[in-house]
Amino acid sequence: MKLTIERAALLKALGHVQSVVERRNTIPILSNVLFTAGRESLAFSATDLDMEIIDETPALVDSPGQITAPAHTLYEIVRKLPEGADVSLSFTGEDPRLQVQAGRSRFNLPVLPAGDFPVMSSDGLSGRISVDTTDLMRLIDKTRFAISTEETRYYLNGLYLHTVVEDGVAKLRAVATDGHRLALAEMPAPEGAAGAPGVIVPRKTIQEARRLMDDAGESIDLQVSSQKVRFEFARCGLTSKVIDGSFPDYMRVIPRDNHRTMLVDNALFAAAVDRVATISAEKSRSVKLSVEPGRVILQVRNMETGQATEEVEVDYEGEPFEIGFNARYLLDVTGQIAGETAEFRFADRAAASTVLDPTLVLDPTDAGVQYVLMPLRA
Structure with a gap:
């Protein structure tokens, strides 16, 4: 040679x-x-x-x-x-x-x-599905932060790519969760995707595929089977085994009856969370939110490092309540909001002063994304 x-x-x-x-x-x-x-x-x-x-x-x-x-x-x-x-x-x-x-x-x-040198077989892969590169990058970028790193629940160590049909419209959907938070992003399903099997693409594969997309053209060819997935770029191809397991029924986790809605300036809120979390305990990273009409008070108490409090204006008109979150998880989610405003939908329990049910976070500028956060005890 x-x-x-x-x-x-x-x-x-x-x-x-x-x-x-x-x-x-x-x-x-x-x-x-x-x-x-x-x-x-x-x-x-x-x-x-x-x-x-x-x-x-x-x-x-x-x-x-x-x-x-x-x-x-x-x-x-x-x-x-x-x-x-x-x-x-x-x-x-x-x-x-x-x-x-x-x-x-x-x-x-x-x-x-x-x-x-071992060669990976591509037997059984479906026909090529052409996906817009920008759309696929969006699905990955909006969800991969929630992929679990715990090896005990191996079926959560990847991104679940699959198609769904809602109101007669086929969608390609990506979902990731680690049990504490969930991220979902979807796009109109490309032609030929409706019959493809859903696959859990490993975290490392997602990272490598996303890196290759930076040099890709306008579209990427995707092939899937129950055992493998293949991404084809202009002159480059990535073939990977998929995770052999069943992804949990994530739709049961997404709350549908959360009517306590809080709208907040996303950048101001994220900066406030970041500041008060400076003194939070390293293990829980807990931040308490006291939500009242017109404002939310963020508070952290740490026996060793002290106390922090900050107030942020919000659009909220319901009964006051308290809820706690992991600050890192809050920052991960707010980091995905593309618009100026983040929409939080809390569990609707008029008699409860403390909310412990899942919270839904939405981006008013992108109807194709949803985030779920499990609260901590405030």
């Missing part, structure tokens, strides 16, 4: 694939990237056995071939080469190393046989 490639193109392709490679691997081949040189292009493949990324970029190929080399080491080498350099990659059976050359810089890297 012998070829020449622009440093910028090589760096971009390696950047796409090397992030899937774990820093510590008990299987040596998984630390490598597979190079496949064709007639006029170079393909890159990396995998962790659960996910595979393949990228392709033009190259001046003198001799086609395949070989694998350490992904992270090569990425760091290319990153440190001067801009505009032409990089030469060559491997022959006479020297069992990959030779990397750019100007006066020369590196010899250890290799492993291409035949030992």
Whole structure:
């Protein structure tokens, strides 16, 4: 194998694939990237056995071939080469190393046989569903913060992508929850999506797919099966196993009868929460909200660090009540509100001074998102 490639193109392709490679691997081949040189292009493949990324970029190929080399080491080498350099990659059976050359810089890297590199099958995947890149980015950005990191409930460690039909309209919906908060975002279902199975896409896959979307074109092709999901970009593809489990019935968690509505300036409210949370206990991060007509009083009491209180004007006309939330969760949700105003809908219990039922948070400028927060004892 012998070829020449622009440093910028090589760096971009390696950047796409090397992030899937774990820093510590008990299987040596998984630390490598597979190079496949064709007639006029170079393909890159990396995998962790659960996910595979393949990228392709033009190259001046003198001799086609395949070989694998350490992904992270090569990425760091290319990153440190001067801009505009032409990089030469060559491997022959006479020297069992990959030779990397750019100007006066020369590196010899250890290799492993291409035949030992695992390839992920794409059998069973559905036909291609073309999704607008901006719309899919929105679904991910509005929901991924709520993906659980607790491994005990593995079925919550991903984003649930599925289609639903409401009032005769098909929608593509993304849902994430960790049991304390829930995020839902939806968009009109693209053509062909209605018959596709719902899948729980792992957190790492969502992170990698979202990163690749920054360099994607106007649309992305999506393929799914009950075992796998595939994202296809212009010259790059990501295939991943999905989480084998049943996502909980999230619709039971979303409150429908919360009639205590509070409208608040989102930026002012988020800043106030952030300030008073400075002295909150690290474990619970609890902030108490005392909601009254025209105002909400935010309060934090900490036996070790003191007390903080701040008042924010709101649009609310009901009975006073108190409710507590984890400050980090409040900030995560307010960080997703695109408009100037956040709408909080609290449980409608006229006789109760303290609310412990789920709270619904909406963005008046985006009807396709919903957030649910479980309160703490105020």
